Amino acid sequence: MAGPANGQPIIIKKKKSGGGEGHHGGAWKVAYADFVTAMMAFFLLMWLLNATTEKQRKGIADYFSPTIPLNRVSGGGDGAFGGDTVFAEDALPQAGTGATSVNPSQEAKASGAQSQPFEKEQEEQRLEEVRDKLMALSGESDVHQEMMKHITTRVTDEGLVIELFDTDTVPLFTAETALPGALLERIAAMLVRVTSIVKNPMAVEGHVRARPIVVNQNPVWDLSTGRAEAMRQLLIQQHLPDARVIRVTGHADREPAVRNTMSPRNNRLEIILLRQVK
Secondary structure, eight states: OOOOHHHOOOOOOOOOOOOSSSSOOOHHHHHHHHHHHHHHHHHHHHHHHHOOOHHHHHHHHHHHHTSSSSSSSOOOOTTTTTTTTTTTTGGGGOSSSSOOOOOOOOHHHHHHHTTTHHHHHHHHHHHHHHHHHHHTTTTTOOSOOHHHEEEEEESSSSSEEEEOHHHHHHHSBSSSSBBHHHHHHHHHHHHHHHHOOOOEEEEEEOOOOEEEEEEETTTHHHEEEHHHHHHHHHHHHHOOOGGGEEEEOOOOTTTTTTSSSEEEEEEEEEEEEEEOOO
């Protein structure tokens, strides 16, 4: 029996279930973890820059540099050279007129090309010895406790910086003048005695605090230069060889040591033992 002529065909629709509106995955967690790790690395870097000396920072940089060996001579394995590198003394030819870094030629000795790294290391050790004596880091010090309140040191690319500064109660100079006080005279005598263990040339730099008001003739330039020159004269009076001081500079109030530019802490002198070996 046939269906009605005007009957419509039956259409069956099949819907595929896609699982609904599921969660969007955990990709954001990975991105957040990377962000937290980067911030931790950043704050660790900031702490290292603030808590280490210039020498220590250079050592850290050398450690992570792939072009600088961690040791002067690295192991070469147990192969043909018996654990030595091709640059080891006993791995080089023993015949002929060639020279090595251990046994340099007379020309190399005369030019100083082979001795410079050793001399640089020796100079570094001597500057560290001066610093230890000033800051009692070696267990003994030639510095009286009263003087140590006015002294700090740091090692820079230029050399060993010995900083002498005012405290809130005890200035090194008569107020607003370049006339040294009795304490600074004793410090100068001590510095000549301690620094006599090295022959490095010296630089003397003067810094002063900012003035609270603007005046027509600001004395900070003349005052900082005058104090640096007064310190040079004190050192000479204590029998420091005149030729060792090769630079006397006044920086006025342009390089404050603390955020408050008018703080007495900014009244300071810097005696720099300059490096001789670059």
